[in-house]
Amino acid sequence: MEADIVLSGPARRPGWISERFMGEARLPLLSADLMTRRPLRRPTDLARHTLLHSETLRDAWPRWLAANGITDLAPERDQVFEHFYFAIQAALDGLGVMMGPIALVGKELQSGRLVMPWPEPALRSRGYFMYMPEARRNAPAVAALRQWLLHAGQATEAEYPAYLAVRRSSRSAGSKAKP
Numbered sequence: 520m521e522a523d524i525v526l527s528g529p530a531r532r533p534g535w536i537s538e539r540f541m542g543e544a545r546l547p548l549l550s551a552d553l554m555t556r557r558p559l560r561r562p563t564d565l566a567r568h569t570l571l572h573s574e575t576l577r578d579a580w581p582r583w584l585a586a587n588g589i590t591d592l593a594p595e596r597d598q599v600f601e602h603f604y605f606a607i608q609a610a611l612d613g614l615g616v617m618m619g620p621i622a623l624v625g626k627e628l629q630s631g632r633l634v635m636p637w638p639e640p641a642l643r644s645r646g647y648f649m650y651m652p653e654a655r656r657n658a659p660a661v662a663a664l665r666q667w668l669l670h671a672g673q674a675t676e677a678e679y680p681a682y683l684a685v686r687r688s689s690r691s692a693g694s695k696a697k698p
Contacts, residue, residue: 523661525650526668535650538665541622541672542683544641545579548610548619548633559616559636562587569596569615573603579618579642586640618642621682622675629678641682647672 530537549559549568557567562584570580577599584592598615600606607624610617611632619633621641627633649668655661676683 523651523655523658524664524668527648527650529645529648530650532650534653536653536656537648537650538669539646539648539672540668541675542646543644544621544679544682545576545583545618545644546621546635546639546641546682547583547616547637548624548628548635549616550611550613551631551634553613553616554634554636556613562589562637563592565594565616566592567595569598570594571606571609571615571617572597572599573606573617574599574601576603576618583618583640583642586642621679622647625675625678638681643682646683 529539547559547565553568557564559565559568565584572580584590596615598609600609603617603620603623606617607619607627609615610619611627619635621628621635624633628635649665651661651665
């Protein structure tokens with residue numbers, strides 16, 4: 520693979536350096552309009568809604584529901600999207616409730632376009648990582664992008680510290696990985 524930097528979840532691959540630049544947590548999110556039309560007071564109220572899923576994170580809703588002690592929720596409907604960006608747009612359009620990646624919808628939360636009915640339990644992960652080929656890690660363009668990603672990740676984590684600030688391990692900064 521020819522790339523200077525690849526962004527992904529955690530992985531280990533020979534010849535690549537990985538570094539975590541931003542945390543991730545997922546919580547139910549929906550448009551303010553849908554929340555007004557069909558309020559969510561308890562997690563069981565999700566039965567009156569369409570649950571929005573992304574193909575790559577099909578286990579997010581079952582995991583969150585299980586964390587709430589709910590094993591038999593039958594939503595009004597399930598809708599699956601190829602990518603979570605489509606699920607985000609569907610939630611913004613009021614089509615249902617998604618398990619949203621907090622780090623990627625901060626502006627929508629701050630503006631009130633999306634709302635978070637419950638602050639916990641959040642599904643936390645190890646976050647987002649950048650991967651650089653060992654041979655290119657000191658190239659000026661790679662170093663500049665690395666610094667920008669670290670700064671952007673720190674700024675995002677500062678907005679949602681309870682959800683995104685996961686300890687940065689020195690193991691991540693120096694591990695060798697390939698996307």
